[in-house]
Amino acid sequence: MITVHNLTKTYGDNTVLNIDHLEIPKGQSFGLVGNNGAGKTTLFSLLLDLIQPSSGHIINNDVQVDQSEAWKPFTSAFIDETFLIGYLTPEEYFYFIGELRGRNKADVDALLSNFEDFFHGEILGQKKYLRDLSKGNQKKVGIVASFIGNPEVVILDEPFANLDPTTQIRLKGIIKDLAAKEGVTVLVSSHDLIHVTEVCERIVVLNKGEIVKDIHTSAETMKELEAFFAG
Amino acid sequence: MLKHFIGLQWKSFFRSATFKTEIWFKILMALAALYFIAVFLGMGVGAYFIIEKMKIGDPLRVVNQFMIYYLAFDLVFRYMLQKMPVTNIKPMLYLPIKKSKVVQFSLGKTVTSFFNIAHAFFFVPFSIVLLVQGYPPMQVIGWHLALMALIYCNNFLNVMVNNQNVVFYVFAILFILAGASQYYQWFDITQFTQPVFDLFYDMPWTAIVSWALLVALYYGAFAYFKKHMYLDGGLAKKQTEAKTENLEWLDRFGNLGTFLKNDIKLIKRNKRSRSAVIAGAFFIFYGLLFFTGALEVYDGPFWKIFAGIFVTGGFLFSFGQYVPSWDSSYYPLMMSQNIKYREYLSSKWYLVIIATIISTILATFYLYFGWEAYAAVLVGAIYNIGINSYLVLWGGAYVKTPIELTSNKKAFGDKQAFNAKTLLLTLPKLVLPIGIYAIGHFLISPMAGYIFVAVFGLLGFVFKNRVFTMIENIYKKEKYKTLQAYKQK
Numbered sequence: 001m002i003t004v005h006n007l008t009k010t011y012g013d014n015t016v017l018n019i020d021h022l023e024i025p026k027g028q029s030f031g032l033v034g035n036n037g038a039g040k041t042t043l044f045s046l047l048l049d050l051i052q053p054s055s056g057h058i059i060n061n062d063v064q065v066d067q068s069e070a071w072k073p074f075t076s077a078f079i080d081e082t083f084l085i086g087y088l089t090p091e092e093y094f095y096f097i098g099e100l101r102g103r104n105k106a107d108v109d110a111l112l113s114n115f116e117d118f119f120h121g122e123i124l125g126q127k128k129y130l131r132d133l134s135k136g137n138q139k140k141v142g143i144v145a146s147f148i149g150n151p152e153v154v155i156l157d158e159p160f161a162n163l164d165p166t167t168q169i170r171l172k173g174i175i176k177d178l179a180a181k182e183g184v185t186v187l188v189s190s191h192d193l194i195h196v197t198e199v200c201e202r203i204v205v206l207n208k209g210e211i212v213k214d215i216h217t218s219a220e221t222m223k224e225l226e227a228f229f230a231g
Numbered sequence: 232m233l234k235h236f237i238g239l240q241w242k243s244f245f246r247s248a249t250f251k252t253e254i255w256f257k258i259l260m261a262l263a264a265l266y267f268i269a270v271f272l273g274m275g276v277g278a279y280f281i282i283e284k285m286k287i288g289d290p291l292r293v294v295n296q297f298m299i300y301y302l303a304f305d306l307v308f309r310y311m312l313q314k315m316p317v318t319n320i321k322p323m324l325y326l327p328i329k330k331s332k333v334v335q336f337s338l339g340k341t342v343t344s345f346f347n348i349a350h351a352f353f354f355v356p357f358s359i360v361l362l363v364q365g366y367p368p369m370q371v372i373g374w375h376l377a378l379m380a381l382i383y384c385n386n387f388l389n390v391m392v393n394n395q396n397v398v399f400y401v402f403a404i405l406f407i408l409a410g411a412s413q414y415y416q417w418f419d420i421t422q423f424t425q426p427v428f429d430l431f432y433d434m435p436w437t438a439i440v441s442w443a444l445l446v447a448l449y450y451g452a453f454a455y456f457k458k459h460m461y462l463d464g465g466l467a468k469k470q471t472e473a474k475t476e477n478l479e480w481l482d483r484f485g486n487l488g489t490f491l492k493n494d495i496k497l498i499k500r501n502k503r504s505r506s507a508v509i510a511g512a513f514f515i516f517y518g519l520l521f522f523t524g525a526l527e528v529y530d531g532p533f534w535k536i537f538a539g540i541f542v543t544g545g546f547l548f549s550f551g552q553y554v555p556s557w558d559s560s561y562y563p564l565m566m567s568q569n570i571k572y573r574e575y576l577s578s579k580w581y582l583v584i585i586a587t588i589i590s591t592i593l594a595t596f597y598l599y600f601g602w603e604a605y606a607a608v609l610v611g612a613i614y615n616i617g618i619n620s621y622l623v624l625w626g627g628a629y630v631k632t633p634i635e636l637t638s639n640k641k642a643f644g645d646k647q648a649f650n651a652k653t654l655l656l657t658l659p660k661l662v663l664p665i666g667i668y669a670i671g672h673f674l675i676s677p678m679a680g681y682i683f684v685a686v687f688g689l690l691g692f693v694f695k696n697r698v699f700t701m702i703e704n705i706y707k708k709e710k711y712k713t714l715q716a717y718k719q720k
Contacts, residue, residue, distance in 0.1 A: 048567040052711050072569045082717075083564040085493070087500040087636065089473045099489040100569045105477075129473045129500070131637070149569070 001026040001153065001185045002047070006056035009042055009209075017042045017209040019056075024187070024202075026152070029179035031200030031217075032189040033225065038206040040189040041079065044157050047187070048077055060153065073101070077155035078142035086131030090123045090141050093130060094148065101149025108148060115144050118170050136162045143171065147178070154178065155187045160195045168195065175199050193225045236336045268352055275356030279364065291361060291374075295428035296421045302381060303406045305350070309389040310399050313346050320460065334456045338449070341386055350382050373435020378428075380441040387448040391455050490578030497557060498550075501636035504557060507549045511586070514545025515594055518608065522600040532677060535604070536668045536684060539611025540619070540661060542594050546586035547615055551623035552630070554579045555706075559633035559717040566714060572703045576624060580699075583620045587612055603677075610681045610688075614664050617688030621698050622660050628705045631716035 004022040017039040063071040098108035178184040205213035282290040358375045412418040481488035521538035591612040597604045671680030
C-alpha cells in the first residue's frame with residue numbers, strides 16, 4: 001500500500017528523517033514509536049504532502065504523493081487541531097468532511113451512530129463550536145472524522161494522548177477492527193508503548209530520524225521496546 | 232518585580248513572528264507613522280487658525296463645544312480596536328506574585344497604549360498655540376490637564392465595559408442620535424456639555440474633578456479586574472451558543488456549495504471576518520465623495536472609474552485580499568483533504584463575484600446622480616469581476632499571514648500582509664483601469680473610456696480557465712511555504 005524510497009528530510013545541516021526503505025502492506029496496523037524529535041510527525045507530514053522531501057519519495061497506492069493529488073480520495077488523517085475547523089459545530093464538521101468525500105448526510109449519520117459510545121454524549125447536540133470543546137473532545141471529533149468516507153489509509157498522530165481512559169480503551173478496539181475487519185491500513189504514532197503494542201501488528205521504532213527497530217508484535221515486544229527505550 | 236514584567240513585555244514584542252519583516256517595509260511603516268504624526272501635529276497647530284478663519288467664535292470654545300463628540304468617538308474607537316491587557320496574565324496566576332501587582336502592571340500597560348499617546352499630538356500643540364496666542368497660562372494648563380485626565384478616563388472605562396456589547400451598542404446609538412439631531416437642529420447636546428469643558432478653562436482648579444474621576448475609574452477598573460481574574464471569569468474565552476446550520480439550499484451547487492456553506496459560516500461566526508465584510512459594505516458609500524462633488528480634488532473624470540471600482544469592490548478588497556489566510560488555522564486539513572485546488576479557488580472566486588454583484592445592485596441609488604455615475608459603477612463592477620477577482624486570488628498566494636479569526640487585533644497594520652508582490656499587484660487593480668479609461672477619454676470620448684474598461688473586464692472573463700490554471704500552479708508552488716508560515720502564530 002505504502003512504499004517509502006530513500007526518503008530524507010533535512011533542515012540546514014540537520015537531518016530529521018532518513019529512511020532507506022519502508023513498506024507497509026494493505027490492511028496492516030502500523031505503529032510508530034520514538035522519543036521527541038525522532039521524526040514521527042515529519043514522516044506523517046511527508047505522507048500527507050504537507051512538507052516536501054529533501055530527497056526520495058513516498059508511493060501511496062501507486063500514487064507518488066509529492067507529484068499527484070490522487071492519493072487524497074483514499075487517504076485521511078488527523079494530525080493535530082489544525083485539522084479542525086474551529087467555527088463549526090461537530091455535526092457541521094462531520095457533514096463538511098462527508099461532502100468532500102462524497103458522503104451525504106444520511107451516510108455520515110449512519111457512521112456516527114457507531115460512535116455514540118465513543119463520544120460519550122459529549123460531542124453531538126452540544127450547541128458548542130469545535131473551538132470551545134475541550135482538547136480531548138476535539139481529538140475525538142478529529143479521529144472520527146478521519147473514518148468518514150471509507151478511506152483505505154488512516155493516519156493518526158498521537159491518537160491516545162489527551163483522551164480519557166474509557167475512550168482510550170474504545171479507540172483501541174476501533175483501530176483493531178478497522179485493520180482486521182475492513183482491511184484499512186492504519187498508521188498510528190504514540191509515546192505510550194502499551195497502547196501501540198496492544199493495537200499494532202507491527203511496530204517501527206524511529207530514533208533521530210532513522211529506523212532502528214522493525215518488530216512484528218508478539219508477547220516479547222513490550223520487553224524489547226522497554227529495553228530499547230530504557231537505553 | 233516590575234523589572235521582570237517589563238522584560239517579558241520587551242521580549243514578547245521583539246520576538247514576535249511578525250516583527251521580523253523586511254527592512255524596507257519597516258522603513259515604509261516608519262514613514263507612515265511619521266506621516267500620521269505630522270497630520271495630527273498639523274491639526275493641533277492648525278486647528279486654532281482654521282477655526283479662527285472660519286469666524287465661528289473663540290477657537291477654544293468651539294473645540295470645547297465639540298469635545299463631547301471627540302471623547303465619544305475616542306471611546307467607540309477604543310472599544311473596537313484597543314486590545315485588552317488580559318492576554319499574558321494566565322501564566323502569572325500560579326506564580327508567587329501578588330494578584331494586585333499583576334493587575335497594576337496590566338492596567339499600567341494600557342496607559343502607554345497608542346490610543347492614549349496619539350491624543351497628545353493634538354492637545355499639546357493646540358495648547359502651545361493657545362499659550363502663544365496669549366491665553367492665560369494657568370487656565371490653559373488647567374484645561375489641558377483636565378482633558379488629559381478625561382482621555383485616560385476613557386481608557387479605564389473601556390477596560391471595564393470591554394466585551395459588553397449591549398452597553399457598547401446602546402452608547403454608539405445614543406452617540407449617533409446625538410450627532411444626527413445636532414445636524415438637523417432638533418436637539419443640541421453640546422449646549423449642555425460645552426459649559427463643563429469651558430469650566431475647566433474658566434476655573435482651572437476644577438481640573439481636580441476630572442483627575443478625581445480618573446482616580447475613581449482606575450480603582451474601579453482595578454477592583455473589577457482583580458475580581459474577575461479567574462480562568463472561568465474574566466479570563467475565560469467568551470463562548471457563544473452554537474447552532475447547527477445546514478444551508479441546504481446551497482447543496483445544488485455540488486462541491487462548490489460545500490465550500491460556499493463553509494465560507495458563509497466563516498463570515499458569520501468569526502469576529503475578524505465579520506468586521507472585514509462590514510468594512511467592505513461601507514465602501515458602497517465611498518462613491519458619494521466623488522459623485523456629489525463634495526471634495527473638489529475628486530472632480531477629475533478618472534476619479535469616477537476609481538470610485539466605481541471601490542463602490543463595487545468593497546468585499547473584494549476587504550475579504551478577497553486575505554484569501555487564503557481566512558483558512559489559515561486549518562490549512563493542513565484543506566491541503567490533505569479530498570479537495571482539488573481549483574475547486575477551492577473557484578469557491579472563493581464565486582464568493583467575490585456574488586458579493587460584487589450584490590454591491591452593484593445595492594449601488595443603484597447612484598442613478599440619482601445621473602446615469603453616468605451608475606455607468607461608472609457598472610463598469611467598475613465588470614472590471615472587478617473580470618480582472619480584479621483574479622488579481623486578489625493571485626496576490627493571495629503570496630499573503631502568508633495567519634489570521635486569528637476570533638479577535639480583531641492586528642486587523643489594521645497587519646505587517647506581513649503587505650509585501651512587495653502584493654503591493655505590486657494593487658497597481659493593476661486601481662491604476663490600470665484608470666489608465667485604460669484615460670486612453671478612451673482623451674482619444675475619443677468619456678463614453679469610449681467606459682467602454683474600453685468594460686471590454687477589458689469582459690476579456691478577463693473569457694480567459695477564466697487559462698488564468699485559473701496559472702493561479703492554481705502558483706498556489707501549488709507556494710503551498711509548502713504557506714503551510715510553514717501559517718504554523719507560526
